[in-house]
Amino acid sequence: MGIMSRRKAVALAAASGGALITAALAEDAVKRTKSRSSKRLDRSDSPSRGEASVINKNLGKSPRATKRTPLKFEKFTQPLPIPPIKRPLAIGKENAPFEVGSCFHGVAPEYFDRRVAEDPSLTFFEKYPEQYFDLKIQHSQAEVIPGVLTPTYAYDGLFPGPTFKFRSGEPSVIQVHNEIEAACSIHQHGGHNPSHSDGYPNFYILPGRARDYFYPNTVPYLDGVPDFSDAQSTMWYHDHAMDVTAEHVIQGLAGFYLQVDDLEQRLIDANVLPSEEFELPIVIADRTFNSDGTFYFDPLDHNGYLGDVYVVNGKAYPRASLKRGRYRLRLLNGSNARHIELRLSTGQPFLSIGNDSWLSPHAIEQDTVFLAPGSRADVIIDLTDAPLELFLENI
Numbered sequence: 001m002g003i004m005s006r007r008k009a010v011a012l013a014a015a016s017g018g019a020l021i022t023a024a025l026a027e028d029a030v031k032r033t034k035s036r037s038s039k040r041l042d043r044s045d046s047p048s049r050g051e052a053s054v055i056n057k058n059l060g061k062s063p064r065a066t067k068r069t070p071l072k073f074e075k076f077t078q079p080l081p082i083p084p085i086k087r088p089l090a091i092g093k094e095n096a097p098f099e100v101g102s103c104f105h106g107v108a109p110e111y112f113d114r115r116v117a118e119d120p121s122l123t124f125f126e127k128y129p130e131q132y133f134d135l136k137i138q139h140s141q142a143e144v145i146p147g148v149l150t151p152t153y154a155y156d157g158l159f160p161g162p163t164f165k166f167r168s169g170e171p172s173v174i175q176v177h178n179e180i181e182a183a184c185s186i187h188q189h190g191g192h193n194p195s196h197s198d199g200y201p202n203f204y205i206l207p208g209r210a211r212d213y214f215y216p217n218t219v220p221y222l223d224g225v226p227d228f229s230d231a232q233s234t235m236w237y238h239d240h241a242m243d244v245t246a247e248h249v250i251q252g253l254a255g256f257y258l259q260v261d262d263l264e265q266r267l268i269d270a271n272v273l274p275s276e277e278f279e280l281p282i283v284i285a286d287r288t289f290n291s292d293g294t295f296y297f298d299p300l301d302h303n304g305y306l307g308d309v310y311v312v313n314g315k316a317y318p319r320a321s322l323k324r325g326r327y328r329l330r331l332l333n334g335s336n337a338r339h340i341e342l343r344l345s346t347g348q349p350f351l352s353i354g355n356d357s358w359l360s361p362h363a364i365e366q367d368t369v370f371l372a373p374g375s376r377a378d379v380i381i382d383l384t385d386a387p388l389e390l391f392l393e394n395i
Contacts, residue, residue, distance in 0.1 A: 108196035127169030161255030190235035190357035304337025354378035
């Protein structure tokens with residue numbers, strides 16, 4: 001099956017004998033939309049507005065900032081990357097690889113006092129020993145468009161950043177080192193976290209400094225009992241610094257943050273939910289590029305960023321070879337302003353099992369999946385009898 005001529009698509013694809021799934025994101029939405037936002041893409045360039053592609057000079061300046069990507073490339077040639085799971089430096093307090101709270105920005109007081117504010121007779125729900133990580137905010141490069149290196153900000157040099165995955169009740173400390181020249185602040189989007197670790201816009205990690213983020217990965221209490229109906233599942237983390245959140249996320253500071261409670265794990269073990277081998281975390285974002293491969297960004301434009309190239313897991317229009325069977329897609333709309341509505345080209349429904357941070361009480365069939373910026377969807381698709389080529393389309 002080819003892509004309909006009116007579509008320019010971003011792709012996932014499969015090997016012979018397996019189902020070919022191609023994530024096709026329609027750019028005709030840009031063409032057909034008559035909103036003020038899309039008209040903004042058509043206005044003429046003005047030397048007084050954003051000659052530099054980004055604020056930070058260390059990401060490079062374009063000789064001429066553009067609002068349409070001038071680079072031409074063949075789509076569906078790059079394999080879809082899956083961000084690696086971040087592994088801990090150590091597990092258990094007795095094995096802590098650093099003195100928690102001794103870094104410049106310290107740690108949340110809740111790390112030392114884990115009593116519940118509403119009822120001090122209770123402490124945070126914990127079931128597993130805590131884990132310790134380090135994470136670096138760095139300058140890096142990524143081949144987003146085939147054959148073109150794009151300067152990025154990156155967690156551990158990766159675009160997108162590594163995926164964190166925890167069990168409910170498994171606390172963690174992530175020591176984050178800022179190795180770029182801009183102040184940053186990490187927000188873990190969807191969890192129950194102390195204020196110090198919640199990524200307030202002015203709770204900075206200053207350049208050259210570090211902050212210990214304490215994430216309890218816990219659940220709230222209801223009538224004195226842990227409420228697992230509020231256990232998180234699909235979340236993400238991203239930069240949240242004052243006035244530069246959009247720019248920093250566009251430049252690459254984002255990644256998945258997953259949490260699994262006992263019920264979800266039992267469903268996986270019983271093969272009710274697909275195993276990790278058949279789980280695809282997918283972040284979909286729109287970006288515009290300058291002629292030198294840098295990301296286009298206008299810091300004076302506060303009406304929302306709309307790109308003209310779809311980027312999936314850090315690659316423009318990738319494809320993925322998949323096996324026949326059921327796949328769990330953890331979908332994240334990583335765009336700044338674009339809303340997307342996804343469907344499968346075969347017309348088969350998605351089996352929705354959750355949205356944003358939580359699993360649903362029961363599964364629901366949906367013909368399409370609608371995602372606002374920053375929203376997540378947790379869905380299952382069945383490729384057992386799928387055609388050799390299948391598209392995930394933005395309608």
